[in-house]
Amino acid sequence: MMSAERVSCRGVLSAKGCYKTLMLPDFLADAPLWYLAFLFSTVCHEAAHSLVAKWGGDYTAYAGGQVTLDPMPHLRREPVGLLILPLLSFFLFRGGGMIGWGSAPYDPYWQIRYPRRAALMALAGPMSNFLLVILSGTLLLVGIKAGVFALSDSMLSLATGEGIYGACAYFLAIFFKLNLILGVFNLLPVPPLDGHSALGLILPESTFLKFLELVRTPTFSLIGLLVAYNVFPYLLWPVLQWTVVMFYKIALAT
Numbered sequence: 001m002m003s004a005e006r007v008s009c010r011g012v013l014s015a016k017g018c019y020k021t022l023m024l025p026d027f028l029a030d031a032p033l034w035y036l037a038f039l040f041s042t043v044c045h046e047a048a049h050s051l052v053a054k055w056g057g058d059y060t061a062y063a064g065g066q067v068t069l070d071p072m073p074h075l076r077r078e079p080v081g082l083l084i085l086p087l088l089s090f091f092l093f094r095g096g097g098m099i100g101w102g103s104a105p106y107d108p109y110w111q112i113r114y115p116r117r118a119a120l121m122a123l124a125g126p127m128s129n130f131l132l133v134i135l136s137g138t139l140l141l142v143g144i145k146a147g148v149f150a151l152s153d154s155m156l157s158l159a160t161g162e163g164i165y166g167a168c169a170y171f172l173a174i175f176f177k178l179n180l181i182l183g184v185f186n187l188l189p190v191p192p193l194d195g196h197s198a199l200g201l202i203l204p205e206s207t208f209l210k211f212l213e214l215v216r217t218p219t220f221s222l223i224g225l226l227v228a229y230n231v232f233p234y235l236l237w238p239v240l241q242w243t244v245v246m247f248y249k250i251a252l253a254t
Contacts, residue, residue, distance in 0.1 A: 027095025031087070033167070034098055037175045038086050041132060041182055042102040043071050048128035049104040049121055049194075056117035058110040066104045078102050098178075108216075111197070115208050119200030126194055129183035136176040137247055143169065144251055151251050155244050176247075177240070184239055185232055190224035191215040 047069055050061035065073035075082050078101065086100035111118035140159050143149035149159040149169045158176065159169040189195040196215065200208045214220070 027090075030095055031090055033171045033174060034090055034095075035086060037171065037178050038098050038100060039071055039082060040069075041129060041175070041179050042082060042100065043069055043074050044128045044132060045125040045182060045186075046074055046102040046104045048124040049106075052124035053104070053106050053110075053118075053121040056110075056114060056121060058107050058117075058121070060107050060110075061104040064105055074102055077105075111212070112209060115200040115205055115212075119198050119208075122194040122197030123201070126183040126186045129179040129186075132179040133176055133183065133243070136172045136179065140169065140172050140176070140247075141251055141254065143172075145254055151248070155248065158244070158247060180240060180243060181236065184236055185228065188228045188232065188235075190227050192221040192224060193228060196224070 046066060050066035053060070054062045054067055061067060064077070066077070071082070081101035081103070086098045089097065089099040106118070106121065140149060143161070143165070144151055144159055148165045149161045152158055152160045156173075157170070158173040160166055161169045186194040187198070189199055197212075199211065203211065215224070
């Protein structure tokens, strides 16, 4: 294992205000559902990074126990981003969203030697979230087809149900949109988000390595996050609307 400084591949989730119409009257009762969706989504994201890095020859995250869906190794690594800030932000937003992050360590010298492999590692996190969007959407559609869920009149809540089925439909709707947000946000091509490392798949290797050398500073990461948070809403809403419309078309066609 190299003794070089390790850096982290971060997955950042910002969902402020995206689900205000989904809130139940007592938002505190929603906190466990939100946190469970957030934690599992972020753990899957970071575990995907770690697994693809291991397949590509970087065992840094594997040695740290990150190649797992067990949340404990991830929580030990990022207690603020995976526990404290998500719950605090949920209460501050009064149930209107949750902010947090996770991380998986990787070897920067491995990224320099194998930029294509590192780009695939970066892409793995968002792709895992899109797979979870498909999974939760499929479960909602199966529930609607089976008659345990009903297609909601509100395109933001997707589906409804009675009793425990209503809680399940509500959770799956949160899960669906949280993962869509996490996947799209992290594909933005600015540091420190996954999209900037995924550029290694399309840029010439020499150009990409110069780009990495330029942006691998805290200043560029801060600028990147500021740009991302300002641009993201304009990108998210068309994607969210298109995805929800497609869900309704599929539901009505089955």
